[in-house]
Amino acid sequence: MxxxxxxxxxxxxxxxxxxxxxxxxxxxxxxxxxxxxxxxxxxxxxxxxxxxxxxxxxxxxxxxxxxxxxxxxxxxxxxxxxxxxxxxxxxxxxxxxxxxxxxxxxxTDDLELGLAIGRALYREALFRESRQGLVSLSAAHPEVAEVRAALGYTLHALGDDLGARRELRSALRFDNDLHEVRIYLSHLHFERGDLESALRDLEQVPPTEHWDALSVWRYIELKCSLDGCSERDPVLAPWRDRWEELKGEPDAIDHILAEVETAFEEAGGEYPLPAAPAVLPPTHPLPVLSAGAEMPLTAESHRVRTADGNIFIGTWEEIVIRMRDALSDPSEPVSSFMHRAAQRVRQLTGRDLPCDDAESFIRESARMGLLSIED
The missing domain is CATH 1.25.40.10 (Tetratricopeptide repeat domain)
Incomplete structure (x- = not known):
């Protein structure tokens, strides 16, 4: 050319x-x-x-x-x-x-550069460093929705749910069409038990702007439980159609579970033991949050390899965040990601995968053969 x-x-x-x-x-x-x-x-x-x-x-x-x-x-x-x-x-x-x-x-106050740096730090789970830069950038650009949203995501990763909701609401005041932000905020409302607010935010996002089956199904469930709709109510038809579209698109969690299911069948109904690291497939770099092989393990760090060969390094919480970002929708709260994975594991194996804390989630996943803990 x-x-x-x-x-x-x-x-x-x-x-x-x-x-x-x-x-x-x-x-x-x-x-x-x-x-x-x-x-x-x-x-x-x-x-x-x-x-x-x-x-x-x-x-x-x-x-x-x-x-x-x-x-x-x-x-x-x-x-x-x-x-x-x-x-x-x-x-x-x-x-x-x-x-x-x-x-x-x-x-220091350049908008594009500041956002690029803040997001890069967030992707690598350097949340405190990301927060420091984004707080400064937010002070310089207080009415830029993208900055407030990025800060909200970072605060949530640091466990500051109140601050996260405040920043995400601010982002939506400045740009009402940030659908991903509104869905994320809805998940936060749901986590704290504020179901009315969760529904209110979800219903402001058109079905076609949802890219994860979880948020669509959650909307359907909330409409039925709070507004008295039936699942076959015509008003929910576009949402049911969208849910069918999204659930028919397997994500990486489906692929990992499919590998385990195959191994389960080949073993005659016995759960496969985690493979030794030497016989697992070679790892490939992931686009976000995968740890490079050069990253040293600290006293608090662990190294996990999934059944399809991907490696994640960090604390238990950081590993789950990195798995969520690489295998699912980064806007999905970590707790929802773990619950969704646990539901699929139960459907496949009939076994319960604990999803209340990151360490139990990972250790039981290893016992089931979904991944291998290498540290």
């Missing part, structure tokens, strides 16, 4: 459009062609770094960001990108140094 008449800025702009559309292969091809013509174009190197990051090619991404910073040591996107990649390798202190460089450049 030829792009002979494009300037470096046009290469960068078109690659951004492809990147936003998820067409990473074409974006990479375009950027590489641009660098053939403009080898010193810093933005093209940065663009390649982000495409490599999206493709989980972290070593190549790091190389691209470092090449950009060699050409321009003050390139802010280069520093943020380098920090994001270093987080994937578990090099947290180096990553934080990269993010602090943004402060040195006088860009």
């Amino acid at each position: 030829s792009f002979s008449f494009l300037s470096s800025e046009e290469y960068d702009e078109q690659a951004h459009q492809l990147y936003d559309a998820g067409e990473y292969e074409r974006a990479l091809e375009l950027l590489q062609d641009g660098l053939q013509r403009y080898p010193d174009a810093v933005d093209l190197h940065v663009g390649i770094g982000y495409v490599r990051l999206a493709r989980e090619e972290y070593a190549w991404g790091l190389k691209a960001f470092e090449q950009a910073l060699t050409l321009d040591p003050d390139h802010e996107d280069g520093w943020v990108g380098r920090g994001e990649v270093l987080l994937k390798f578990g090099r947290v202190e180096e990553a934080l140094c990269c993010f602090r460089k943004i402060d040195d450049l006088g860009l």
